[in-house]
Amino acid sequence: MYGYIVRRLLLAIPVLIGVSILVFSIVRFIPGDPARIVAGVHASQEYVERVRAELLLDEPLYLQYYVYISNLLQGDMGRSSFTRRPVTAELFDRFPNTLILTVAAMGIATVFGMGAGIISATKRYSLFDNFTMLFALAGIAIPVFWLGLMFQLLFSVQLGWLPSSGMESWRNLVMPAMTLGLATTALIARITRSSMLDVLGQDYINTARAKGLVERVVVYKHALKNALIPVVTVMGLQFGTLLGGAVLTETVFSWPGIGRLLVDSILTRDYPVVQGAVLILALFFVLINLFVDVIYALLDPRITYSTQEGS
Amino acid sequence: MNIKADQISQLQTPKSDSEIRQVWRHLRRNRMAMIGLLILALFVIVSIFAPVFSQHDPIKLNLINALQAPSSDHIMGTDWQGRDVLTRILYGGRISLAIGFITVVIGLTVGIPVGTISGYYGGKFDLFVQRIIDILIAFPGILLAIVVVTVLGVGVEQVMIAVGISTIPIYTRLVRGSVLSVKEEGYITAAKSLGIGDPRIIIRHILPNCLGPIIVMSTFRIATSILWAAGLGFLGLGAQPPDPEWGAMLSNGRVYMRTLPHLVIFPGLAIFFMVLGFNLLGDGLRDALDPRSRKYG
Numbered sequence: 001m002y003g004y005i006v007r008r009l010l011l012a013i014p015v016l017i018g019v020s021i022l023v024f025s026i027v028r029f030i031p032g033d034p035a036r037i038v039a040g041v042h043a044s045q046e047y048v049e050r051v052r053a054e055l056l057l058d059e060p061l062y063l064q065y066y067v068y069i070s071n072l073l074q075g076d077m078g079r080s081s082f083t084r085r086p087v088t089a090e091l092f093d094r095f096p097n098t099l100i101l102t103v104a105a106m107g108i109a110t111v112f113g114m115g116a117g118i119i120s121a122t123k124r125y126s127l128f129d130n131f132t133m134l135f136a137l138a139g140i141a142i143p144v145f146w147l148g149l150m151f152q153l154l155f156s157v158q159l160g161w162l163p164s165s166g167m168e169s170w171r172n173l174v175m176p177a178m179t180l181g182l183a184t185t186a187l188i189a190r191i192t193r194s195s196m197l198d199v200l201g202q203d204y205i206n207t208a209r210a211k212g213l214v215e216r217v218v219v220y221k222h223a224l225k226n227a228l229i230p231v232v233t234v235m236g237l238q239f240g241t242l243l244g245g246a247v248l249t250e251t252v253f254s255w256p257g258i259g260r261l262l263v264d265s266i267l268t269r270d271y272p273v274v275q276g277a278v279l280i281l282a283l284f285f286v287l288i289n290l291f292v293d294v295i296y297a298l299l300d301p302r303i304t305y306s307t308q309e310g311s
Numbered sequence: 312m313n314i315k316a317d318q319i320s321q322l323q324t325p326k327s328d329s330e331i332r333q334v335w336r337h338l339r340r341n342r343m344a345m346i347g348l349l350i351l352a353l354f355v356i357v358s359i360f361a362p363v364f365s366q367h368d369p370i371k372l373n374l375i376n377a378l379q380a381p382s383s384d385h386i387m388g389t390d391w392q393g394r395d396v397l398t399r400i401l402y403g404g405r406i407s408l409a410i411g412f413i414t415v416v417i418g419l420t421v422g423i424p425v426g427t428i429s430g431y432y433g434g435k436f437d438l439f440v441q442r443i444i445d446i447l448i449a450f451p452g453i454l455l456a457i458v459v460v461t462v463l464g465v466g467v468e469q470v471m472i473a474v475g476i477s478t479i480p481i482y483t484r485l486v487r488g489s490v491l492s493v494k495e496e497g498y499i500t501a502a503k504s505l506g507i508g509d510p511r512i513i514i515r516h517i518l519p520n521c522l523g524p525i526i527v528m529s530t531f532r533i534a535t536s537i538l539w540a541a542g543l544g545f546l547g548l549g550a551q552p553p554d555p556e557w558g559a560m561l562s563n564g565r566v567y568m569r570t571l572p573h574l575v576i577f578p579g580l581a582i583f584f585m586v587l588g589f590n591l592l593g594d595g596l597r598d599a600l601d602p603r604s605r606k607y608g
Contacts, residue, residue, distance in 0.1 A: 011445075014442055014445070014446075015445045015449050016449075018442070018443070018449070019446055019449050022458070023458075026462060029462045030461070030462055137343075137590065138583075138587065140590065141534070141583055141584075141586040141587035141590055142583055143538055143541055143542065143545075143558075143582045143586075144542070145541075145542060145558075146561060146578075146579030146582065146583070149561070149565065149568060149575050149579070150575075150579070152568070153568065153572055153575075157568075157569050157572075239451070240452050241452045242451075242452075243451040243452060243454070244451045244453040244454055245452060245453075247453065247457065247546070248453075248542050248545065248546065251545075251546060263546050263547075263548070266457070266460075266461050266548060267548075274461055278454065278457075278458055281450075281451060281454055282449050282450050282451070282454065285449060285451040286449050
């Protein structure tokens with residue numbers, strides 16, 4: 001078990017190096033003088049030259065990367081070419097907000113998705129089941145930004161129940177989290193349903209019923225536990241979709257997270273912040289995948305065996 | 312020997328006419344898939360023949376008519392520059408369909424050869440490709456496309472390239488996986504023992520057998536690409552004015568949302584139905600191309 005976790009951790013290192021190289025390349029691929037691109041359109045010639053010297057932009061690429069990565073490891077991602085604040089500080093301000101939003105969305109998706117999936121599976125072909133399946137189909141086809149606007153129209157403009165943007169209280173979180181979580185709710189409902197149906201058809205469920213166990217115990221104790229593994233896998237994969245979706249959702253609801261910071265920075269050509277935001281989102285995603293893989297191995301011991309045999 | 316090899320390759324060319332007909336027969340019985348196909352057929356027809364369905368110009372300003380609510384003249388109203396919203400949605404379908412197909416073609420053009428070589432030969436090349444893919448899929452969802460757009464700049468062509476590039480790792484991994492499982496089949500060993508060269512084995516025997524998953528994935532990827540491209544348009548990183556792109560239309564209509572909600576409702580519905588159409592068709596194709604589910608169908 002520990003061997004598997006250590007191996008999985010080691011495998012993440014080349015990925016992170018690769019991600020850093022890609023992020024490092026962004027400002028070098030954009031046509032124009034990299035020093036000017038990093039310093040900003042309105043920077044003085046003096047500042048441009050200082051950036052050029054600091055980042056060794058006249059030196060070979062590997063030296064530039066060396067400087068970039070050693071700065072990065074010391075928590076230095078350069079300065080915003082717009083506010084001149086350290087990029088790390090900008091990211092530090094925004095990241096918790098993105099975290100709150102994605103975790104809230106995942107929470108909503110888990111509770112409602114699994115709930116709907118379980119009920120659907122136990123009451124197959126009922127009205128509820130049909131409705132859930134229709135919702136599961138529609139949920140993954142709705143553009144997340146459009147859903148956000150429709151929620152705003154309904155809950156803020158028409159009904160006046162919820163604030164349409166900002167983040168003053170928990171009420172501001174409701175709409176963005178619902179918006180971001182809907183597609184994942186749909187997917188989790190679908191996977192939970194099919195996984196539960198698979199498990200409910202197994203022999204040991206018949207045995208449990210034959211023993212005279214209450215249906216509730218059969219469903220929640222015997223079936224659900226075994227049906228959860230594919231659901232957990234999908235949830236792990238969905239975090240990526242949620243983080244990507246956060247970029248759009250944050251823009252709709254003026255939610256001050258990393259996603260909105262990223263989009264604003266691209267539009268204002270604040271490339272040091274773009275680099276920082278991309279790096280932090282990718283880093284976060286890699287860590288979540290790592291975490292999910294470890295949880296998965298804990299849930300299902302067969303996985304560690306098979307990887308050991310495979311390697 | 313050559314005659315034998317040819318006979319074998321004919322026997323093993325799996326996607327024969329009857330196979331396609333079988334898949335179609337199964338697909339036709341699937342009501343949801345047929346609804347999907349119908350939605351898509353409608354979109355294709357109205358966007359190709361947009362000038363037949365609407366006499367208005369999708370681009371030209373007509374400020375006297377600006378910001379009108381839906382009426383008999385303009386079923387979906389007009390935007391802030393007086394352009395008919397329905398007309399722009401019809402022409403916008405062309406952009407979305409083009410984005411969907413071109414991004415998938417980009418993904419396939421790189422993904423099929425790289426994935427095939429990676430899966431068939433394995434070794435150092437495979438190891439190298441796998442590490443690069445690990446890096447590319449470390450960017451969650453739409454983020455890789457955003458990174459590429461940052462470098463390339465905004466516009467429809469740039470979005471096609473950006474979203475196309477972000478589908479490459481998905482196809483490479485899918486094709487590699489399919490090739491890995493097909494290459495262990497008995498008929499591949501048979502072909503090899505007959506002395507058939509690798510390129511011929513790959514093109515005649517392996518790739519045709521990997522077609523099923525590729526077709527299914529492509530249907531779903533077109534849907535995702537359309538969603539992502541609309542998302543980029545909405546963020547201001549995609550199509551630029553005056554292009555009638557649905558995501559950009561939504562973004563521009565937002566300002567007037569409180570008084571004229573039709574400016575955001577209709578473009579969003581268009582995206583939703585087109586994506587739904589491809590998803591329904593994809594679900595149906597997956598069932599039709601999977602022999603296990605076909606037995607019960």
